[in-house]
Amino acid sequence: MPEHASARAALGLVCDPGSLDELPYGDREDAGSDGPLDWAGYADARARAAERTGERESVVAATATVGGTGTVVVAFDFGYLGGSLGRGTGDRVEAAHEHARRHGLPVVSLVATGGSRMQEGMVALTQLQRLARQSALTRAAGLVQIAVARDPTTGGGWATLGAGADITLALPGAQIGFAGSRVRPADTDPTAYGAESQLAAGAVDALVAPDALAEAVGGWLRLLAPGRAATLPAPVPGALGRTDLPDTGQEAVRRARAPERPRADAYLDAYFSFRRELSGDRAGGTDDGMRCGFGEREGRTVAYAAQCGTATTPAGYRTAIRLLRLAGRLGVPVLTLVDTPGAANDAAAERAGAGAAIAGLFAAVAESPVPVTSLVIGEGGSGGALALAAPGATWVAPDAYFSVIAPESAAAILKRPAEEAGTTADQLRLRPQDLLELGLVRGIAKRTGEQLFA
Structure with a gap:
């Protein structure tokens, strides 16, 4: 023993x-x-x-x-x-x-x-x-x-x-x-x-x-422990990558997909002085592409759910739901970082309940009793990304985009040649400045200490 x-x-x-x-x-x-x-x-x-x-x-x-x-x-x-x-x-x-x-x-x-x-x-x-x-x-x-x-x-x-x-x-x-x-x-x-x-x-x-x-x-x-939560919404993180805006939709997509673009871990490390991660959906799965946990920022606790640039699996969505529900019960504001080409759409994801998991996350964000702040830091790919974004409280980094679907997939659906994906990206109006003009985001994040576009 x-x-x-x-x-x-x-x-x-x-x-x-x-x-x-x-x-x-x-x-x-x-x-x-x-x-x-x-x-x-x-x-x-x-x-x-x-x-x-x-x-x-x-x-x-x-x-x-x-x-x-x-x-x-x-x-x-x-x-x-x-x-x-x-x-x-x-x-x-x-x-x-x-x-x-x-x-x-x-x-x-x-x-x-x-x-x-x-x-x-x-x-x-x-x-x-x-x-x-x-x-x-x-x-x-x-x-x-x-x-x-x-x-x-x-x-x-x-x-x-x-x-x-x-x-x-x-x-x-x-x-x-x-x-x-x-x-x-x-x-x-x-x-x-x-x-x-x-x-x-x-x-x-x-x-x-x-x-x-x-x-x-x-x-x-x-x-x-009680008394550690902030009462105000989580502050918007400062942009860590490029701060100039792309000229075209194709350029916006290229920047978001660039290997050197800062990812979730870089944003979390810059945002928090101390953090702990939880793992797993309590239903049989984990997703290394979804970081969830709690961190300390300026002496107060903020919860986070952050996509890491990969296709999010049902287990990832359920882990984010778990995080949101725990944060809501403890009165802790939430920060979400959106970065995925979309939800995993293979047979394994369907068997694991992809639709129900995404629906559950949409509901968890909508029903959250605590404020949720979102920043799109890379690819915002369709509903698999939108599920993690807070309505009316989403910002976008200059080297990110958000789209109803990837431009290549949109071109394929419209039966256009692959070389027209760039033109399709422009038509989708997925650039940060397009999203701001359309009223789909609150602002464009700048570096820490600089004012947000709004």
């Missing part, structure tokens, strides 16, 4: 030294009983677990500071009956969430569990509903929840506190999955239940080594 398997060791990896203050639980006075099912030997098993671990239940709940941020922390002790969830576990987790809501604190769950406790039967299983309700109430209160999936994190603990958190980190090599090792099909691929596979499948945001947990969790809390 890893040295960080105990609750106290896990807390020591994350919490600031000397800051831990265990919550009063009001534990049930039934330590000598065999539980709600009168399961023979259950009392003895709990007594042995208590002697082995020094704990009276499978979780420890406390207040602490993590990276200087006040937090409620819930840590599972795998040595106590496999970190299983029983009625007493539910009592403690509920007390932790109630304390968090009462004092406006984020919740960090350090999960290591094999699932529901067999000796309590359905009484144990229904604790999952109880945990889900507490998580929902904390979510509704606008408080962030961060989970660290330790080894192992399986069963209902994964399906509630782990996978249900706003940000989910995992220890490298940890066993993670709904199905525990003893109930999986005999011929299943064991690697599917590892932290690395869960990261690739979009269920985990990052793998973090034990000695880096304090910094990782503290960084997220620094960005997402």
